[in-house]
Amino acid sequence: MPAEGDVMATTPDEMKSSSPKKGEDILYDPWCDPKNPRVINFQDVSAAAFKIKAGIMNTPCTRSHMSSITDIEIYFKKEFNQYTGSFKERGARYTLLMLTDEQKKNGVIAASAGNHALALSYHGQDLGIPVTVVMPLVAPIMKVQACRQYGANIVVKGNDIGECREIALKMAKDQGLLYINGYDHPHILAGQGTMGLEIVEQVKDIDAVVIPVGGGGLIAGVALAVKALYPHIKVIGVESERCASFSEAMKAGQPVYVKAESTLADGLAVPKVGVNAFATAANLVDKVVTVREEWIAIAILRLVECEKAVVEGAGATALAAILAGELPELKGKRIVIPLCGGNIDTTVLGRCLERGLAADGRLVKFTVTVSDRPGGIAELTRLLANLGVSIKDMMHERAWIKSDIFSVEVKVIAETRDYEHAKVLKGALESHYTKLRFVNPDQIHSDDC
Template identity: 55%
Template sequence: MVVTPCPESIPLSDITGARIFCKLDNLQRTGSFKERGARNALLQLEPRQKKRGVIAASAGNHALGLAYHGQLLGIPVTVVMPDYAPLIKVSTCRKLGAVVVMAGRDFAEARARADELAAAEGLAYIHGFDDPAIIAGQGTMALEMLEQVRDADAIVCPIGGAGLLAGLAVAAKALRPGIKIIGVESGATASFTAALRARRPVTIPRRATLADGLAVLRVGDNAFRLARPRVDRVVRVTEDWIALAILRMIELEKIVVEGAAAAPLAALMAGLLPELRGKKTILTVCGGNIDPAMLSRVIEKGLVHDGRLARFTVIISDRPGGLAELTRVIAASGASIKDIAHDRAFSGPDVSAVNAVCTVETRDHAHVRELHRALRRQGFPVSVAK
């Protein structure tokens, strides 16, 4: 585990209006903050338990953190991963010396198998976000933040199971009671908001999200108890803003982050935290373990949200010259064609006409509207993809 940097970001400050500092825990060896809690939990085991080993159910960063620090400390680690766990994380855990057991269609089934193995083999189960030692370990990030940005006004933190939020809030409020702690959830997985409404952790329905690190159906009991009285505000962001925030981090900070780590920036970009304008604000960039295939899709979604990738359908003549005239208008507008597909089967009764489905690169939403106007002026009816 390393002390990660927390540099000021001029470009992110420019686009949000706050004075932004990024705590780059994506630079940990395994790519996420989870190493902090994992190492702390392993160090606190009794000597006999260190020899026997530990076990956890995890499909991602918690498994990697335990495997890496278990190897460094000479503590046997077993991780039970559900069937959908990314192959890269499975292979990395094995390379780091962990015993990997593939079991279960979802996390609940993987956890049940882990409990069975823990009982049978005398292994200590380490919960990924609700173990007190895990929560305390995550709090070391706040200690570093307040050393690196001594007069910070706020810390903005993503919320999944709330272990990171709880650790940060306890440590930061103990040292700086006046600092604002703000949590950010994906609107698709708002388990902390549900717990606030119910005044206790409750299970929410499973929904897909780009921020898979936040896709926890029920916040931890310990985490919620610690975080609830110390968190000043919780906001929820949409998937479009998370995608755009990932894109902005790549473009402006040259940093690849996963969806959970992009959520704090997404909240500011979406205008959900106007009270932070001009304030020294630390964004918790908690991890960078995003699947490359997912990253490419996320970038495209971000480009669409940004108005830099657009799709529309126009009716053109299916005779020679029809496509050439269409491409001439697109080029004259300054757009760049990525793809054109002809749809003859569903283009209507006129057999001399064809639907041309066009995907183009543009500068922004104003440029897209300008292109549509140019096409209509030249007699090309435009239908915009939703």
């Protein structure tokens, strides 16, 4: 075995012999050994592409309507069109196909609250392989039920994915199941890399691919496939600033733990990137940037409005970096962005759209004190109507205001055309009323509204 810190390339036969042995640490995953990370090669990706083509959709990669407004020729790889709604199906199917006959009979287990669980459950049912998934107590009920409908054995236990992983590894040892890490198993990486092969076949003369990064499995596989065929193509990773684990790993030269905060891109909230993923991707990734939460919300909003595509926060993060101006060097270039997944809860989607509208200056909230005599509120609504502002909600407050008893505090949520329209609204209100308070959300504009 190589010394600590070395990387090794492992053949499929050698990988098959690495199943957990009796007596090993129950928390040890032999496929993801920090002391001996496995680096996949182009042949692994090519083999995966051949094996999974009968069960995975070759998703479209089309030119974006946003190309003209960004001065970047953008192509979207629409992975949300996969049957379970994400790219995770690629790695899941290939990993299941590569099991030994004994492993296929015994089954596999994973810890996941989202797309990996859905992909593994669906393809396990399709291939006749028993699948168990340990999901945290906070997992969306919709996803839990979907996995059960695909025939998987679902264990809802543990407060977070870390606890779920411990439970899953113990069950793997006790029941003779193979534990599959959703972003770091070598076959998972190879399977995700098949997207890269499709991208370079579908779009000619690519200058860069911009990829969302969580555990690192997708960027590792795609970077390997793309760079092997076209070394000049830039590979750029994008993370939420609330969980920049890959950026920190690049600085440290190895995977390191970072605190994962709540983020719209919950699928990318992996506090420590995979050891195999990092070993494979570290020398292939040209740049990694982070984006703010409000830009992720804006990206979700733009995709709905311009592309008619419902995409989850993690899938929209790469576009967020473009919209935020984090990659100015791509102006005038031809790039590909994978829209990785569309599994966003409807309630969360509504919140994201509203947050995006607020950050965009198209949904404003203000409090103004007006006369409580007849006509006072009518004057306010007339002013808004004359400006072409639409009132979404209005509430009066009389008991807790400190001004005279003949005044009323009015809280208004209104819809404007754009940021400039919101500025006009604020100016008009300031000229008519002395007591005015605008609530400024996290703005995407340089100056306050």
